[in-house]
Amino acid sequence: MNQRDSAKAISDADSVYENLIVTLIASRSIPDLLVDDVIDGQIDPGQKFETRHWIATHLVKAGLADFEGARELDFSTLYKIHWKETKLQTGRRISDIPEHFYPKLRRYIRSLKQHIAAEATRSNEYHNAQRLARDILNCRLRKIVSLSASTSLTGEMLQKLSVEERALFDNLQTIISEWKSHIFTGSGGP
Numbered sequence: 686m687n688q689r690d691s692a693k694a695i696s697d698a699d700s701v702y703e704n705l706i707v708t709l710i711a712s713r714s715i716p717d718l719l720v721d722d723v724i725d726g727q728i729d730p731g732q733k734f735e736t737r738h739w740i741a742t743h744l745v746k747a748g749l750a751d752f753e754g755a756r757e758l759d760f761s762t763l764y765k766i767h768w769k770e771t772k773l774q775t776g777r778r779i780s781d782i783p784e785h786f787y788p789k790l791r792r793y794i795r796s797l798k799q800h801i802a803a804e805a806t807r808s809n810e811y812h813n814a815q816r817l818a819r820d821i822l823n824c825r826l827r828k829i830v831s832l833s834a835s836t837s838l839t840g841e842m843l844q845k846l847s848v849e850e851r852a853l854f855d856n857l858q859t860i861i862s863e864w865k866s867h868i869f870t871g872s873g874g875p
Contacts, residue, residue: 694852695787701848702788703739709750758789760810767817770824777835779828779845787849790818825850833857 715728728734733753736744744750762783769780783789797811832842833854846854 691849691852691856695849698785698848699788699791702785703737705738705785706735707738707741707756708733708735708753709741709744710753711750713749715744715749758783758786758793760814763790763793763814763817763821767821770821777828777831777842779825779832779842781845782847786847794818826853829854830857834861 711728711730711732711734713730717726734750738756741750741752745752766780766782766786770782773780794811794814797807797814800807801811829846829850832838834857843851843854
């Protein structure tokens with residue numbers, strides 16, 4: 686695995702996230718919604734329906750529907766993840782993060798950035814969210830680097846890695862393993 690594979694893992698995770706089936710609740714009438722080449726017909730206010738995430742995002746932005754339950758990341762959730770990762774988990778222990786965390790994080794940060802111009806109050810949230818996100822990322826990166834050099838891994842440790850983190854872990858593990866091998870067998874000295 687190489688750097689291109691790691692970038693592909695991030696891109697693939699985004700594609701998977703965008704194509705997830707999500708449940709929405711119509712907030713207004715939606716006439717003849719076309720989903721996956723099938724016309725669902727009229728959707729009335731309050732009616733639940735399913736569609737792909739990328740379609741749902743457009744419907745929510747247009748004010749036609751809302752996600753059922755908490756689908757997207759918000760500051761409170763980000764803060765809890767930060768607290769868990771940086772305060773509770775020490776050493777090489779890595780905490781669980783929500784499924785599709787990184788695609789959600791990218792969208793949350795992007796959304797805050799877009800709203801700064803319209804809502805000055807979002808500026809603080811944007812900067813604080815960026816700080817928390819960097820802290821989470823740096824903390825998890827340190828742990829992943831440490832885990833990738835370890836010879837005593839458990840399946841439980843690896844299960845807590847996201848798809849993107851697992852690609853990075855595999856890449857680092859290969860590099861470290863090759864480096865160790867070259868140290869003992871490589872040429873260039875007595």
